[in-house]
Amino acid sequence: MNILDLLLRLRFFRRFRPNALVITGLAIIIALVMLAILAPYLTPYDPTAEVAQPYIPPFVNPSHPLGTNFLGQDVWARLVYGARNSLMVALLAVAIAAAVGVPLGLLSGYVGGVLDRVLTFLMDSMYAFPGIILAMIISFVLGAGLINVALSLAVIYIPTYFRVVRGTTLTVKEQLYVEAARAAGAPLMTTLRYYVAPNVVPVAVPVLALNFADAIITEAGLSFLGVGLPPTQPDWGVDLSLSRGDIVHGVWWTTFFPGLMIFIATLGFLLLGEGLSEVVRGG
Amino acid sequence: MSEPILQVINLKKYFALERSIADRLLGRSRAYVKAVDDVSFDVNENEIFGIVGESGCGKSTLGRVIIGLLKPTSGRILYKSKIFNRTVDIASLKEKDLRLLRRELQIIFQDPYSALNPKMKIGDFIGHPLEIHKIATGEEKREIVMKIMEKVGLIPPEEYYDRYPRELSGGQRQRVVIARALILNPRLIVADEPTSNLDVSIQARIIALLLRLKDEMKLTYVFITHSIALAHNICDRIAVMYLGRIVELGGAPSIVDEPLHPYTRLLMRSVIDPDTRNIPRVREVSEPPSPVGDFRGCRFVRRCPEKMEKCEREEPPLVEVSTGHYVRCWQHVKR
Numbered sequence: 001m002n003i004l005d006l007l008l009r010l011r012f013f014r015r016f017r018p019n020a021l022v023i024t025g026l027a028i029i030i031a032l033v034m035l036a037i038l039a040p041y042l043t044p045y046d047p048t049a050e051v052a053q054p055y056i057p058p059f060v061n062p063s064h065p066l067g068t069n070f071l072g073q074d075v076w077a078r079l080v081y082g083a084r085n086s087l088m089v090a091l092l093a094v095a096i097a098a099a100v101g102v103p104l105g106l107l108s109g110y111v112g113g114v115l116d117r118v119l120t121f122l123m124d125s126m127y128a129f130p131g132i133i134l135a136m137i138i139s140f141v142l143g144a145g146l147i148n149v150a151l152s153l154a155v156i157y158i159p160t161y162f163r164v165v166r167g168t169t170l171t172v173k174e175q176l177y178v179e180a181a182r183a184a185g186a187p188l189m190t191t192l193r194y195y196v197a198p199n200v201v202p203v204a205v206p207v208l209a210l211n212f213a214d215a216i217i218t219e220a221g222l223s224f225l226g227v228g229l230p231p232t233q234p235d236w237g238v239d240l241s242l243s244r245g246d247i248v249h250g251v252w253w254t255t256f257f258p259g260l261m262i263f264i265a266t267l268g269f270l271l272l273g274e275g276l277s278e279v280v281r282g283g
Numbered sequence: 284m285s286e287p288i289l290q291v292i293n294l295k296k297y298f299a300l301e302r303s304i305a306d307r308l309l310g311r312s313r314a315y316v317k318a319v320d321d322v323s324f325d326v327n328e329n330e331i332f333g334i335v336g337e338s339g340c341g342k343s344t345l346g347r348v349i350i351g352l353l354k355p356t357s358g359r360i361l362y363k364s365k366i367f368n369r370t371v372d373i374a375s376l377k378e379k380d381l382r383l384l385r386r387e388l389q390i391i392f393q394d395p396y397s398a399l400n401p402k403m404k405i406g407d408f409i410g411h412p413l414e415i416h417k418i419a420t421g422e423e424k425r426e427i428v429m430k431i432m433e434k435v436g437l438i439p440p441e442e443y444y445d446r447y448p449r450e451l452s453g454g455q456r457q458r459v460v461i462a463r464a465l466i467l468n469p470r471l472i473v474a475d476e477p478t479s480n481l482d483v484s485i486q487a488r489i490i491a492l493l494l495r496l497k498d499e500m501k502l503t504y505v506f507i508t509h510s511i512a513l514a515h516n517i518c519d520r521i522a523v524m525y526l527g528r529i530v531e532l533g534g535a536p537s538i539v540d541e542p543l544h545p546y547t548r549l550l551m552r553s554v555i556d557p558d559t560r561n562i563p564r565v566r567e568v569s570e571p572p573s574p575v576g577d578f579r580g581c582r583f584v585r586r587c588p589e590k591m592e593k594c595e596r597e598e599p600p601l602v603e604v605s606t607g608h609y610v611r612c613w614q615h616v617k618r
Contacts, residue, residue, distance in 0.1 A: 175397050176392045176393075176394055176397040176398040177397065177398055177399055177400040177401075179352065179392070180392065180398055180399075180400070180460075180463065181400075182352060183350075183352060183385065183389065183390050183464075184385060184411060184412040184415055184463070184467075185381075185382040185383070185384075185385030185386070185412065185415055185416060186411075186415050187382070187415075190415060194400070194403065194411065195400055198400075198402035198403075199400070199401060199402055
């Protein structure tokens with residue numbers, strides 16, 4: 001009996017019948033989350049401490065299975081603690097973006113009129129801006145740090161939620177049961193909360209997962225460019241950045257493993273997102 | 284005959300069509316759909332007032348406007364309210380007061396497949412108006428809901444209370460819609476083609492239910508339908524609508540026994556008789572013209588088999604031919 005079996009028994013999955021994509025994606029994500037949570041038990045080392053000689057290659061020294069970097073920090077320790085930072089930033093970014101974008105999309109779509117035009121114009125302008133450049137600017141202004149990176153990522157995702165939610169709201173608001181809410185005398189907020197939102201929000205779920213994937217890779221990019229997390233933090237993007245000169249000396253492991261983690265994490269969330277959108281579409 | 288509970292006076296509801304950018308630049312004026320165009324009638328307490336017409340004639344819009352779900356373009360809707368203890372004009376009422384009036388004015392929707400919130404349990408859906416108006420919550424709400432469910436034939440109520448709409452058949456769904464409309468103990472109900480999306484065998488049962496509930500709860504119905512046969516069966520009075528106008532209005536028997544307007548006669552001929560020898564040969568097969576824009580003359584002139592030269596030029600007034608029987612046709616205007 002493992003965690004996946006348990007998850008599959010949940011009501012959610014009985015109702016939505018997950019496909020192979022969802023299951024594979026979830027398996028990867030759960031493994032990553034376990035890595036992040038159990039980090040202190042998976043390695044005895046402090047990821048920021050210089051614990052051995054620099055540049056020990058991987059798979060030779062059993063106490064440093066993935067080797068050490070130019071400072072003599074343990075690569076494995078930095079990977080597992082890095083998972084915490086990457087996932088935390090992505091989680092925060094997606095949560096903030098959804099918390100702002102979903103209600104705005106609902107309101108804009110349902111109320112319509114001038115409010116809708118103004119919000120749509122604002123969101124389209126944001127959307128038209130290349131994401132990573134916008135994030136770089138915001139991150140640069142706010143300064144390095146976990147919360148600040150999350151905020152700058154959130155800003156670039158808000159329009160995505162806004163668009164998806166607004167579009168579906170336009171369809172749902174034509175349904176008779178929304179008129180039934182008005183016929184019962186429900187005020188605007190009651191109508192939105194009980195009649196519109198429950199029928200709209202599910203479409204945002206796949207976007208959540210896809211944005212998660214994007215957030216991880218963009219955060220790594222920002223950190224690589226020096227406008228993300230501070231260089232002392234264990235983080236996949238930071239590690240890539242710090243070790244980028246190593247490859248020319250034949251030291252491949254200090255960049256390969258963080259890169260691999262970014263790849264795996266992104267893949268996991270992409271699979272989940274794609275799978276979920278198939279489920280939501282009824283595919 | 285009791286006095287009117289609702290008086291509709293010169294009611295108009297126009298929908299503005301979206302103009303394209305080119306139209307705006309060229310300064311073209313907005314085009315309007317005149318869904319309801321200068322309609323007046325009374326509804327008496329405890330009667331069933333039928334509004335009959337084909338799709339697109341504005342009958343559903345009219346139904347929504349008279350209970351304040353849509354704001355009219357102009358006109359008055361005088362309603363003798365119990366809550367306010369006076370006659371109010373629904374057309375000029377504030378949003379807050381309109382919400383209060385929802386306890387007296389309700390609607391039964393046409394399509395029970397889209398009228399139920401798919402994310403709400405049946406019982407919660409029926410009982411939600413009680414919470415919205417802060418009448419009852421929790422156990423108390425459950426009790427009231429159970430009672431009304433029994434009344435509309437969702438029996439046993441415990442079995443339906445916690446189900447979701449997708450688990451119900453069309454007839455059951457329509458019972459849920461009716462239950463929700465009745466939960467606040469309303470006085471006037473607009474029934475917007477309540478049976479047209481149901482199987483024929485179920486239609487009769489829903490109609491019987493509506494008639495029983497009318498007596499039990501002292502209701503007044505404005506019954507919207509495209510079937511003049513159904514209207515004849517259950518309504519006290521009938522208004523025949525064509526392109527936003529009332530073309531004939533009168534007691535149900537006199538409308539059906541001696542239809543005066545050519546359009547009413549067309550509707551009568553289209554009633555299907557199971558005896559195939561009696562199937563009428565309807566010469567008239569054209570669709571109603573678009574309700575956009577202005578009309579000169581009688582609106583029915585393009586389809587009228589009895590049109591006269593005058594009909595093209597000038598619209599006839601609504602005249603009273605016999606007591607309570609009105610018609611809008613030049614044939615019946617006395618010179």
